[in-house]
Amino acid sequence: MTFSAKPSQSMIDRNTDTQTGQLIPNSCGTIWIEFSPEPSIGIKQMRVFAHTIVEHNFHTGVFITMAALTSSAAKIIPTVAPSVIECFLEQDLLVNITRHELVPQHVLMSREDKRKLLERYRLKETQLPRIQQADPVAKYFGLKRGMVVKIIRKSETAGRYASYRWVY
Structure with missing residues (x-):
């Protein structure tokens, strides 16, 4: 097919x-x-x-x-x-791994959002925590080197919090 x-x-x-x-x-x-x-x-x-x-x-x-x-x-x-x-x-x-209860929500950031994030925290993209291209969720979304993904997790104290990962 x-x-x-x-x-x-x-x-x-x-x-x-x-x-x-x-x-x-x-x-x-x-x-x-x-x-x-x-x-x-x-x-x-x-x-x-x-x-x-x-x-x-x-x-x-x-x-x-x-x-x-x-x-x-x-x-x-x-x-x-x-x-x-x-x-x-x-x-x-x-099985759609992004729907599993243990996998947090992953949101691909646009180039403009990535630029704003790096300006806001005064970072270079290489200073962000990393996610491998071979990670199952990164592979699922087709993430390429240099992209940034926002990961939204549930938290008992904060309710929800976001972290960012740079694909390498």
């Missing part, structure tokens, strides 16, 4: 530069999603998927498999320069 999806108007608005009124380059775009029925994914399947992404000029490709990629197939992913390829195991997507 394969399909494509375009960004919503709210996503386009969130990724539009307020000063120029132009869409921020490489911030959002059309995605291609493909479910692979193959029992093992090798170089051939990844090359075909990468070719589809580049040929049709998709911003992001999501490849969902039943089995893990071979190590040689995983090496193809960084070579697709203008696009982003994300690979998930089907079993990892059966």
Whole structure:
């Protein structure tokens, strides 16, 4: 099964530069999603998927498999320069981890909100606490290096409090 999806108007608005009124380059775009029925994914399947992404000029490709990629197939992913390829195991997507009671709410901050946060606390982004790109929630949201996510937790004393994490 394969399909494509375009960004919503709210996503386009969130990724539009307020000063120029132009869409921020490489911030959002059309995605291609493909479910692979193959029992093992090798170089051939990844090359075909990468070719589809580049040929049709998709911003992001999501490849969902039943089995893990071979190590040689995983090496193809960084070579697709203008696009982003994300690979998930089907079993990892059966449960929405963001809805679990132990996972706090994660909110991706826009570039403008990130700039205001850093100005407010007089910080550099590297001084923020970190979250790995391989973190399950970061992977779920497709977070990339340099993005900042706001994590809202419940607290017995404060009710709710927010912390911020920089993706590295």
